[in-house]
Amino acid sequence: MAKFNKPKSLTDAVFHYCPGCTHGIVHRLVAEAIDELGIEGKTIGVAPVGCSVMAYNYFTCDMIQAAHGRAPAVATGVKRSLPDHIVFTYQGDGDLASIGLCETVSAAARGENITVIFINNAIYGMTGGQMAPTSLIGQVTQTSPYGRDAATQGMPIKISELLATLEAPSYITRVTVNNVKNVRNAKAAIKKAFQNQVEGKGFSLVEVVSNCPTNWGMTPEKSLQWIDTHMLPYYPLGVYKDKDAEDKNNG
Amino acid sequence: MSEKVLMKGNEAIAEAAILAGCRHYFGYPITPQTEIAAYMAKKMPKINGTFLQAESEIAAINMVYGVASTGKRVMTSSSSPGIALKCEGISYLAGADLPALIVNVQRGGPGLGGIQPSQSDYHLATKGPGHGDFHVLCFAPASVQEMADLTAHAFECAEKYRMPSMLLADGTLGQMMEPVVLPKPSDAGKYDNSWAVTGTNNERKHNIINSLYLSPAELEKLNFERYERYEQIKKDEPMWEEYLMDDAEICVVSYGITARISRNAVDEARKQGIKVGMIRPITVWPFPVEPLKKAADKVERFICVELNMGQMKDDIELAIHCKKPVDLCIRTGGMLPSPDEVLAVIKK
Amino acid sequence: MLIFKEELCKGCGLCVSACPKKILQLSKTRLNSKGHAPVEVTDPDACISCAFCATMCPDCVITIE
Numbered sequence: 127m128a129k130f131n132k133p134k135s136l137t138d139a140v141f142h143y144c145p146g147c148t149h150g151i152v153h154r155l156v157a158e159a160i161d162e163l164g165i166e167g168k169t170i171g172v173a174p175v176g177c178s179v180m181a182y183n184y185f186t187c188d189m190i191q192a193a194h195g196r197a198p199a200v201a202t203g204v205k206r207s208l209p210d211h212i213v214f215t216y217q218g219d220g221d222l223a224s225i226g227l228c229e230t231v232s233a234a235a236r237g238e239n240i241t242v243i244f245i246n247n248a249i250y251g252m253t254g255g256q257m258a259p260t261s262l263i264g265q266v267t268q269t270s271p272y273g274r275d276a277a278t279q280g281m282p283i284k285i286s287e288l289l290a291t292l293e294a295p296s297y298i299t300r301v302t303v304n305n306v307k308n309v310r311n312a313k314a315a316i317k318k319a320f321q322n323q324v325e326g327k328g329f330s331l332v333e334v335v336s337n338c339p340t341n342w343g344m345t346p347e348k349s350l351q352w353i354d355t356h357m358l359p360y361y362p363l364g365v366y367k368d369k370d371a372e373d374k375n376n377g
Numbered sequence: 378m379s380e381k382v383l384m385k386g387n388e389a390i391a392e393a394a395i396l397a398g399c400r401h402y403f404g405y406p407i408t409p410q411t412e413i414a415a416y417m418a419k420k421m422p423k424i425n426g427t428f429l430q431a432e433s434e435i436a437a438i439n440m441v442y443g444v445a446s447t448g449k450r451v452m453t454s455s456s457s458p459g460i461a462l463k464c465e466g467i468s469y470l471a472g473a474d475l476p477a478l479i480v481n482v483q484r485g486g487p488g489l490g491g492i493q494p495s496q497s498d499y500h501l502a503t504k505g506p507g508h509g510d511f512h513v514l515c516f517a518p519a520s521v522q523e524m525a526d527l528t529a530h531a532f533e534c535a536e537k538y539r540m541p542s543m544l545l546a547d548g549t550l551g552q553m554m555e556p557v558v559l560p561k562p563s564d565a566g567k568y569d570n571s572w573a574v575t576g577t578n579n580e581r582k583h584n585i586i587n588s589l590y591l592s593p594a595e596l597e598k599l600n601f602e603r604y605e606r607y608e609q610i611k612k613d614e615p616m617w618e619e620y621l622m623d624d625a626e627i628c629v630v631s632y633g634i635t636a637r638i639s640r641n642a643v644d645e646a647r648k649q650g651i652k653v654g655m656i657r658p659i660t661v662w663p664f665p666v667e668p669l670k671k672a673a674d675k676v677e678r679f680i681c682v683e684l685n686m687g688q689m690k691d692d693i694e695l696a697i698h699c700k701k702p703v704d705l706c707i708r709t710g711g712m713l714p715s716p717d718e719v720l721a722v723i724k725k
Numbered sequence: 726m727l728i729f730k731e732e733l734c735k736g737c738g739l740c741v742s743a744c745p746k747k748i749l750q751l752s753k754t755r756l757n758s759k760g761h762a763p764v765e766v767t768d769p770d771a772c773i774s775c776a777f778c779a780t781m782c783p784d785c786v787i788t789i790e
Contacts, residue, residue, distance in 0.1 A: 129774055129776060129789040129790060130779040130787065130788060130789035131789075132785040132788070136785065140733060141783070143783065143784075144735075145735035145737035145761065146737030146739055146783060149783065150782075150783025150785070151780075151782075154783075154785060166577070166579060167577050167578040167579035167580070168576040169576065170447075170574050170576060172443075179589060182585045185583070186577070187576070187583055188574035188577055188583050188585075189574070189583060189586070189587075190443070190446050190574055190586040191473075191585070191586065191587040191588065191589055192439065192442070192469075193465055193466060193469050196442075199439035200439050200440070200443040200446070202436075202440050202443060203403070203441060203442060203444040203446070203447075204443040204446060204447055205443075206401060206443075206444065207401060207427075207443065207444040207449050208447055208576070228432055228435075229432065229439070231432075232431075232432035232436065305743070305781075306743055306781060309780050310780070339737075346738060346739050347739065347742050350739070
């Protein structure tokens with residue numbers, strides 16, 4: 127009896143991600159959640175544009191590849207067409223927080239009953255390491271070679287905090303996957319975000335603070351430490367909105 | 378449903394779409410097509426359908442992409458500036474081989490242009506509204522009746538060829554009221570849609586809706602396959618109407634609202650003894666090449682009547698291999714030519 | 726028992742630093758067909774099957790039976 131095995135909801139395709147990229151961990155957590163909820167056969171995933179553009183190759187459920195930033199709109203169409211199915215998007219920070227910000231906020235504001243997995247690694251990975259809407263102040267990227275300057279490039283967007291100001295979303299949380307404990311917490315959050323949809327609770331988003339060893343220019347191990355030292359101070363972990371908890375408190 | 382009802386063109390499109398089994402509509406307000414959205418907003422909730430006012434035209438077309446991925450009939454409507462925004466999504470629909478209906482009730486451009494009728498999206502619609510090598514099936518109704526009939530037909534063709542269809546109307550047709558016999562109810566499902574994402578139900582390998590092909594050879598192969606399909610469409614799907622062409626020495630070519638104006642001008646010219654006829658493209662892609670080619674051997678000249686700077690002229694010249702001159706009778710900016718203006722070019 | 730699908734390993738080392746018993750290392754003598762130095766266990770008997778390594782592995786290399 128295996129104590130730890132690859133989840134059924136992942137295909138046999140080999141991830142194309144760089145060594146040490148936490149996309150692989152989050153893919154596995156999503157697949158584990160799907161397995162545990164027994165929803166593989168009625169789940170439809172929507173892949174973004176970015177490093178995870180080919181996520182459609184990795185999940186065994188039906189998959190759609192969406193235009194850059196439009197995954198929440200595509201997912202909305204799917205969910206309206208198949209309301210009894212489980213629909214999730216998997217998006218990076220360029221996709222969700224920059225070009226697709228309007229679709230993100232609007233789907234959240236509608237309380238669309240979908241699950242959004244948001245990978246925030248503060249950089250555009252696929253195109254070779256440009257500044258993202260979530261890049262930190264001072265962060266050196268290909269398009270902020272002198273470090274992100276607040277005066278000219280503004281402040282990084284805190285998506286979880288932003289979306290938590292909306293009335294409609296059911297669950298908004300920020301997690302990370304830089305150590306075993308955090309991976310387990312991330313798993314619980316992702317599972318809850320799917321469970322919410324199964325129960326018809328509406329829009330759930332899990333922001334996963336992630337790494338990009340290649341474009342951050344550090345070893346995988348270092349990049350996980352950098353999450354602790356640089357990312358989490360600006361992007362604090364925590365539950366930013368949870369209607370379940372609110373209901374309990376009010377009840 | 379065989380009795381005549383009096384309807385606005387925009388409403389006829391909406392009702393015809395519902396009769397064609399379309400239960401999902403996504404749109405964003407823009408003049409002069411808003412009646413379609415308003416009609417859908419009223420009707421869809423009562424028939425267990427979806428009406429959703431999207432946050433933008435871009436979102437609307439991507440919601441269409443989502444429903445189309447599930448193999449169901451779905452539509453959006455907009456007007457010229459909004460269609461420009463949808464072009465990204467239309468390209469993705471084409472690239473993923475998804476059927477859907479896009480209605481363009483055209484207004485004047487470029488830029489914000491005006492809100493009066495226009496046909497200035499002819500190039501955009503017929504050459505491929507978006508990036509990459511592709512076409513959409515493009516229908517140009519000239520009456521409220523045709524708006525209804527072509528809506529049903531456009532859904533059917535989109536599914537047959539697995540590609541987007543566009544209904545290319547204009548502000549006048551959209552706002553015009555005419556008696557119409559609504560088409561018989563129909564539905565999707567005539568053509569194979571085993572490609573759709575409907576959940577694997579743990580019974581089959583996953584379906585993937587996608588337009589990304591990183592292997593150049595694979596992408597090229599798919600483009601060639603798509604264009605083979607287009608060649609078949611060019612053979613089988615052109616639609617047109619010929620009017621008084623048997624003995625014509627002059628051939629007016631016009632579609633949509635300008636075809637109706639031109640028809641009056643042709644009638645008046647005939648009264649004055651001028652042998653003029655008209656070919657009215659009903660599909661503008663595929664363009665009805667054959668009747669024009671035939672006419673090129675008989676008539677002395679052609680007249681292209683349009684609400685743009687003469688965008689269809691290129692297609693006419695290509696169809697007739699430049700054998701005869703093509704004169705223009707054009708108005709833009711929301712202006713319509715009078716029958717007398719068309720007559721003046723006929724008599725030139 | 727730890728089982729490595731060695732061909733999937735990209736040699737990122739996240740499992741190595743996650744192991745509380747410090748019994749994992751990237752091979753110093755072998756490369757897999759993709760050119761990565763794959764993970765190997767130095768003292769299998771010391772493994773407590775905590776699955777920390779598998780939890781941190783981005784590439785589903787590790788199965789624990």
